[in-house]
Amino acid sequence: MIPAQFDYLAPTSVADAVAALAEHGDEAKVLAGGQSLLPILRMRLNAPGVVIDLGRIPELQGISEDGDHLVIGAMTTYAAVLASESVGAHAALLSKAVATVADPQIRHRGTVGGALVHADPAGDVGAPALALGAELVIAGADGSTRTVAAEDFFEDLFTTAVGEGELLTQIRIPKHTGWGAHYEKFVRVSHQWSIVGVAATVRSEGGSIAEARVGLTNMGSTPLRARSVEEALVGQPATDEAVRAAVASVAEGTNPPSDLNGDADYRKHLATVLTRRAVLAAAGA
Amino acid sequence: MTITEDRAADAATPEIGKARRRKEDQRLITGRTRWTDNIQLPGMLHLAMVRSPFAHATISAIDASEAKGSSGVVAIFTGEDLKDIQGVNITAWPVSAEQKSPDHLPVAVSHVAHAGEIVAVVAARTAAEARDAAELVDVDYDELPAVLDLKKAATDEVLAHPALGTNTSATWQLDSAGQGSGGDVEEAIATAREGGILIEREYRQQRLIPAFMEPRSTVVDPTGEQVTMWSATQVPHVLRFCIAATTGLPESKIRVVAPDVGGGFGGKLQTTPEEFATLAVARKLGKPVKYTETRSETMVSGHHGRDQWQKLTLAAEKDGRVTGLKVELMADLGAYAALVGGGVPVLGAWMFNSIYKFASYQFNVTNYYTNKTWVDAYRGAGRPEATYAIERLMDELAAEVGVDPLEIREKNWITHDEFPFTTVAGMTYDSGNYEAATAKAKELFGYDELRAEQKRRRESNDPVQLGIGVSTFTEMCGLAPSRILGALNYGAGGWESASIRMLATGTVEVITGVSPHGQGHETAWSQIVADRLGVPFENVEVLHGDTQISPKGMDTYGSRSLVVGAEAVVRAADKVIEKAKVVAAHLLEASIDDIEFNAGTFGVKGTDKGISMPEIALAAWTGHNLPDGMEPSIDADATFDPDNFSFPHGTHLCAMEVDTETGATSMRKYVCVDDIGTIINPLIVEGQVHGGLVQGIAQALWEGAEYDEQGTLVTGSFVDYTLPTSADTISFITDHTTSPSTYNTLGTKGVGEAGAIASTPAVVNAIVDAVRQFGVNDILMPCTPERVWKAIAKGRSVPGEGERDAAPHFDEGVPNQDPGAANDGSQA
């Protein structure tokens, strides 16, 4: 599979990248890890005239701490997230979800930022980003930046708040230190995207659930946050019975797809089972 | 069984039976070898195919003017341009004299019958330029209604080829009463309906896509006296024949080379439109050209496998003794009768009765055309379908009678003292021991313990249920006795050819007519020849896959290489020994009757005089001192035509856990004890068994080609065609019993397809066994979690669902993408 010809730019700063985007407009496409973009180009689903590689921009790389937030550069690979002790300690849910993405090769190329902007509803980073209340920092054409809450970031299938000429630069995640976490991913073969995934993180106090955050993967055109379930879980003991009751309605109001891997009703059923399992595992039960 | 290589290769121990690592692996695994796509010739041009996005259409116009102006383009050819020389993709196996076979032109001229068919070929200086220009070829199609569903095809309401007037290709029957090999099946069914047991089922063999590692590639160099074609094929000799038969090129002007070939599984047992189109363009331009497909092209254009509905009626007495089996198959050939496409379902005719002594039997098949990719052999070809049906039925019968599935089999199988045994289908099985293989498998499996655990889980209503699946299979392989092929209307023989060249410096060249594509023939043949001629393993070179080097051969498929091809090698080696003996007697000044050959040395009885094989080879080469009138050569050729097929068998036991909350299944344990006669190299056998098992398990659990209602292949990439990886499988426990074949010198039986044939029903039987208590007696393959869960929820089997799309991971609607630039996926 050979992509159509394109020009290749490799800016070394966000400012240069944004300027290049402004210059080439519709013709340009930014390249992060390439794990979604390259298949698109090779299958000739798209033929941008210019590809702007973000791989040489140091400010987009790396993981740091900023007070009660973790800051992850958009170009940080899945593998780097997995290797990071601070992500493990303060946003364990993200580590757990990232560990289920594809296979090691893809995790060494694919980036958290690329995945968020690609916004595949079956992708595994959206739900944990939502559940953890992440904020997404976006650089605009005029050198300005704005910060968008995860809840407002995902607009539709493959559509986010990142507009024409903009770049996602950082993911800021409020620390969830000491929270238990689990990502329950349901697939038929190991290297598959989620048929349904449930991201759950839980703060426990004396054997019961003090706070819970739950995100759903592939239960609609964007990742979803199950707020009513989160509320229902507060104060519940981490027992099968209690959690089963609290999560029973998790699929209500969702609009999952029907495809080769399952129809919408099956997915709704799965979400209910998987949410129970994810919450119980996150609560260490 | 874990096998490691015997490193301390003791010269005295025979090579046969040694777990040698494959000598070809260094180059095959690193890829630093002669793959077709690695070939570069001076001035070589590259091709890209323009393919129909429509399942069924007539071509009203093709405008290539814009494409012709694209950078690097040398020429663009339509079917019209090539029609005088492009030849035709023929079927070698018209199953009946009345068979209807639409012409399959490599490049369509006016009519396309499946999405992915080639309508034009672009030749350019680079592959990228050819691809760019292919996007610019403007084809006008008039779409026709497409028939996609096999059962709808049978109604002839919509025709895949309107000119044929019907979708029916051919029908074929085997009837035990008619041919005198057994009783009347209708009588058995009538009796069972009265006072016995009648099991009536309809099973589906879904469509599968062979997923060889190396995509297909062809290079043609027309600049020599012989036109040379390198191709990633399993069948270089068959390909040369088909080119000569249909293009007007004399056979003697064609050289076909299958260099190293990266897997096939039947998927490269084909003569392809791409090969013929590449040849035609090379001849038109007088320049070397190369075409290498993308995986997306493999998926729509390489032939698919299986795709049958199987209506089955099993008649039995109340105690479970089977009295008759009636098989009615509908087989989907796709758009064209492929090389052996129509014959694949027919190959099942002798195998539905499997290892059992049924009193009566009837097999019927009707082949139909649809507007989907053509269908042909895929690992097992005909036998997996048969094995699946009968092994599923035997489990159903056991459930009906209320006994263990192994007990029902034992009641019906041929016992070891009954061999040779002529079956109700008319095949004579030479040897086997189903009792021994089953006893060993049961023990390795811990059958009784797992049954006890299953009972406990059922009683405690465990959300995770356990099921045990049995498959006691046999198959016929080692294709094939030429006379039988002739009786079946097959277009060629089933013999195999070999030559041995004894080189002056003591090394040996073995030429084989079979065409390995990953099986390890070079290693196994070297082991055989090393033992036979008493030369070191390292001194044997195995040559193959080039019609200039191995001029005669029937190639590799149907688990035939060892049992037919290596037998020819053994016979050539024996001729070498006979010739060498004459030289030895002469040089040792002894009577030929006193010459003994042992471990590479010719000795004289009762003396310590001797002369080695290399010394004789040198003497033959110099010719200085040979018996009067002897040709200065001890080289020899042999052609072997088998008297019978090869009948490996085995007992496979599978334990599956089913998560009743989600329908997810996971394999707990898999044991197989295969009887493949004498084993030449246990490590190679282990590889064949493992690979075969995974492919068969994949049919049960993961793989399936799906089309939408327009006839577009929805599972057009590995995102949606869910091929397993090692991460999805467990460690298998494999072992063997040995009942040597009586039809070849070494006592070997085929193993290439065994795992793929046996494993599918073992897995599905296990899943059904796990959930039978919920009222389930069948689940469509692949047994997806959704299907399993729905079967449990509804307490019955789930009928086929309607068409569904794949999940859009690489959507055209990604922000910032230009939808105008999007092409239809079929050209990807």
Ligand SMILES: Cc1cc2nc3c(=O)[nH]c(=O)nc-3n(C[C@H](O)[C@H](O)[C@H](O)COP(=O)(O)OP(=O)(O)OC[C@H]3O[C@@H](n4cnc5c(N)ncnc54)[C@H](O)[C@@H]3O)c2cc1C
């Ligand atoms: C075989 C396979 C299996 C996979 N399985 C999974 C899976 O199980 N789970 C899963 O979640 N994902 C899976 N993926 C997708 C993978 O996670 C991708 O890496 C991810 O979707 C995209 O990240 P990337 O860095 O590769 O981005 P790219 O492919 O480079 O870019 C993706 C898109 O985002 C845009 N973009 C990238 N970075 C930015 C930025 N900073 N600002 C603005 N726009 C940007 C690009 O222009 C492009 O449109 C799989 C991919 C493959 C090939």
